[in-house]
Amino acid sequence: MNEQQGVGAKGQEDRRIRMVERTMRMYGNEPHALIETLHTIQESYGYIDTDLMRFVSEKLGVPLSKVYGVATFYHFFTLKPQGEHTCVVCTGTACYITGAKNIIDEIGKQYDIKPGETTSDNKLSLLTARCLGACGLAPAVVFDGVVAGKQNPESVNETIRRWFEK
Amino acid sequence: MMIAKKISQIQTLIIDGKEVGGRSDETILQVARENDIFIPTLCHLDGLSEYGGCRLCIVHVKGLPRLVPSCTTLVREGMEVTTNSEDIIEYRKGILSLLFAERNHVCSVCVSNGHCELQWLALKLGITHVEFPYIYPKMPVDATHDRFIADHNRCVLCGRCVRVCHEVEGAHTKDVMGRGITSRVITDLMNNWGESNTCTGCGKCVHVCPTGALSEKGKSVAEMEKRRQFLPYLKRMRERS
Numbered sequence: 001m002n003e004q005q006g007v008g009a010k011g012q013e014d015r016r017i018r019m020v021e022r023t024m025r026m027y028g029n030e031p032h033a034l035i036e037t038l039h040t041i042q043e044s045y046g047y048i049d050t051d052l053m054r055f056v057s058e059k060l061g062v063p064l065s066k067v068y069g070v071a072t073f074y075h076f077f078t079l080k081p082q083g084e085h086t087c088v089v090c091t092g093t094a095c096y097i098t099g100a101k102n103i104i105d106e107i108g109k110q111y112d113i114k115p116g117e118t119t120s121d122n123k124l125s126l127l128t129a130r131c132l133g134a135c136g137l138a139p140a141v142v143f144d145g146v147v148a149g150k151q152n153p154e155s156v157n158e159t160i161r162r163w164f165e166k
Numbered sequence: 167m168m169i170a171k172k173i174s175q176i177q178t179l180i181i182d183g184k185e186v187g188g189r190s191d192e193t194i195l196q197v198a199r200e201n202d203i204f205i206p207t208l209c210h211l212d213g214l215s216e217y218g219g220c221r222l223c224i225v226h227v228k229g230l231p232r233l234v235p236s237c238t239t240l241v242r243e244g245m246e247v248t249t250n251s252e253d254i255i256e257y258r259k260g261i262l263s264l265l266f267a268e269r270n271h272v273c274s275v276c277v278s279n280g281h282c283e284l285q286w287l288a289l290k291l292g293i294t295h296v297e298f299p300y301i302y303p304k305m306p307v308d309a310t311h312d313r314f315i316a317d318h319n320r321c322v323l324c325g326r327c328v329r330v331c332h333e334v335e336g337a338h339t340k341d342v343m344g345r346g347i348t349s350r351v352i353t354d355l356m357n358n359w360g361e362s363n364t365c366t367g368c369g370k371c372v373h374v375c376p377t378g379a380l381s382e383k384g385k386s387v388a389e390m391e392k393r394r395q396f397l398p399y400l401k402r403m404r405e406r407s
């Protein structure tokens with residue numbers, strides 16, 4: 001994972017990876033922890049990317065191709081989406097009650113996409129996560145891997161608009 | 167102290183009206199073959215674990231509501247098995263036709279033409295045409311490996327390559343991704359074969375592949391003959407050690 005930390009959200013990246021590590025530990029870092037671990041990744045990152053699959057494969061001693069096979073077999077899991085930029089809106093309890101839905105609605109209105117979709121020009125993918133472990137900063141949104149806290153429809157719009165300007 | 171060894175018992179059963187005997191740890195397929203009764207198979211290969219995926223080996227067992235795959239069904243005392251009624255043969259033809267329709271099997275330009283198990287089975291079962299519309303998917307060809315080529319257009323997803331790579335070579339470079347029509351054999355995290363760090367380049371997958379999906383580079387049409395004698399041999403040697 002090659003992203004820097006978002007301003008005001010120091011250590012959030014660690015928090016997510018720690019949740020993943022915790023799940024693996026709970027199952028003794030054994031191969032049978034695979035599905036649970038992928039669930040944790042899906043819920044805390046909003047999708048499963050290659051680096052994390054590699055990490056899990058190594059930690060649990062599960063072959064790479066097996067990890068990929070399982071991650072693509074279940075409809076519950078999403079691999080890194082097609083879009084050039086990804087926006088993951090946390091819809092965990094804390095974020096939900098502080099306005100995650102308004103944020104999703106706003107993006108939907110501006111770019112005509114629902115969570116799980118990518119704009120037709122492949123510029124933006126919208127996803128949701130269950131909890132980033134950043135509840136203190138709710139509502140939290142991850143822009144291209146960088147966690148940003150205390151978001152609202154306007155601030156999210158502003159960040160995404162800058163992507164489209166380039 | 168003597169270690170109690172699980173003793174397999176001899177079972178008597180009837181296959182196609184013929185009384186035969188087999189051990190309780192043998193499958194219907196094994197006992198049938200020992201008695202020269204032909205049952206077509208595709209995903210089964212001596213020396214690999216049973217997968218039960220292709221369903222070509224289906225047979226009828228008296229008293230059971232459904233046809234069962236003979237490669238994964240153990241024999242039982244008093245079983246009455248039918249291996250080639252008209253119904254069963256029709257089902258098998260249907261299964262094979264679907265395999266042809268699902269990818270692009272243009273035998274005339276295939277490296278395995280004349281040595282292909284799919285082609286052989288179609289001939290053997292008397293398939294002259296395929297009733298289902300062909301899907302003609304655009305599948306990639308991976309030619310990134312120095313010595314091997316993977317042409318997904320010819321793959322029937324029998325899983326032999328996956329099993330030999332895991333069970334015999336111990337590399338588990340290959341697996342199957344997705345489900346249903348999106349399923350595909352992959353290398354590692356869907357990487358190019360040539361960039362794999364887990365593949366030892368042993369070539370076992372190439373030689374167990376029943377079709378031209380996996381082949382050696384430099385072979386032209388009809389030149390790819392597979393060698394599989396190593397498999398039962400390796401299995402026996404490993405069980406000993």
Ligand code: SF4
Pocket residue numbers: 330331335337338339340364365366367368369370371372
């Ligand atoms: S060449 Fe050997 S190690 Fe490589 S994918 Fe095939 S069976 Fe596995």
Ligand code: SF4
Pocket residue numbers: 320321322323324325326327328351371374375376377379380
């Ligand atoms: S590549 Fe060959 S051995 Fe592997 S699943 Fe496809 S047809 Fe079977």
Ligand code: FES
Pocket residue numbers: 090091092093094095096130131132133134135136138140
């Ligand atoms: S609920 Fe959104 S970070 Fe925990």
Ligand code: FES
Pocket residue numbers: 206207208209210217218219220221222223224235236237238
């Ligand atoms: S050979 Fe029995 S299911 Fe394929």
